[in-house]
Amino acid sequence: MAEILLISGSPTASSKSAALLEYSREWLRERSSFETALVSVRDFPTDDLILAKYDSPSFYVFKQQVSNAAGIIVSTPVYKAAYTGSLKALLDILPQYAFRGKTILPIASGGSPGHLLAIDYAIKPVLSTLGASDVLQGVYLVDQQFRIENGEPVVAGEVQQRLDESLAQFVANLEVRAAIR
Ligand SMILES: Cc1cc2nc3c(=O)[nH]c(=O)nc-3n(C[C@H](O)[C@H](O)[C@H](O)COP(=O)(O)O)c2cc1C
Numbered sequence: 001m002a003e004i005l006l007i008s009g010s011p012t013a014s015s016k017s018a019a020l021l022e023y024s025r026e027w028l029r030e031r032s033s034f035e036t037a038l039v040s041v042r043d044f045p046t047d048d049l050i051l052a053k054y055d056s057p058s059f060y061v062f063k064q065q066v067s068n069a070a071g072i073i074v075s076t077p078v079y080k081a082a083y084t085g086s087l088k089a090l091l092d093i094l095p096q097y098a099f100r101g102k103t104i105l106p107i108a109s110g111g112s113p114g115h116l117l118a119i120d121y122a123i124k125p126v127l128s129t130l131g132a133s134d135v136l137q138g139v140y141l142v143d144q145q146f147r148i149e150n151g152e153p154v155v156a157g158e159v160q161q162r163l164d165e166s167l168a169q170f171v172a173n174l175e176v177r178a179a180i181r
Pocket residue numbers: 010011012014015016017018076077078079080081082109110111112113114115143
């Protein structure tokens with residue numbers, strides 16, 4: 001089982017926030033020894049998500065992946081000043097303290113810099129409700145700061161540095177927790 005689980009909260013097929021997650025996965029592959037796995041809200045039956053069928057077999061592997069992960073990266077586009085409804089629907093099927101003891105890195109992409117604080121006022125309270133206490137500051141990128149080429153994000157220098165630094169901090173926190181375990 002993967003030690004780092006990356007969760008994409010975008011319902012869009014060609015997703016910018018999911019591309020940031022792919023970038024993060026590649027970064028982790030190249031610079032850390034952690035195993036990774038990536039899941040998207042798009043992987044689950046819409047009925048199961050919308051009707052909160054938390055006992056559905058379609059969520060079994062996901063719940064195991066969350067339970068076994070030491071670290072989780074959650075990426076979402078900003079929808080109506082918060083995270084997407086589909087990400088919330090996916091997190092809703094998890095047990096109450098599913099994120100307890102895990103290091104979490106939130107990533108969000110938005111169309112406007114006006115929702116820069118969505119990670120703090122919208123995403124972090126949900127992560128906290130799931131029991132997460134080691135939540136990194138997070139990375140918010142505005143659409144103009146990156147573009148997608150061949151499914152990969154091309155990020156401007158200063159922004160890429162911000163993303164890379166957050167990933168390095170995420171790995172450092174995971175290593176510290178692994179050392180004291
Ligand atoms: C339904 C919908 C609602 C959105 N609401 C906001 C918003 O409130 N604030 C914002 O900054 N961007 C908003 N956006 C823009 C997206 O957050 C932005 O384009 C994001 O990078 C898209 O990511 P994705 O390609 O992973 O879905 C919205 C987009 C959609 C489709």
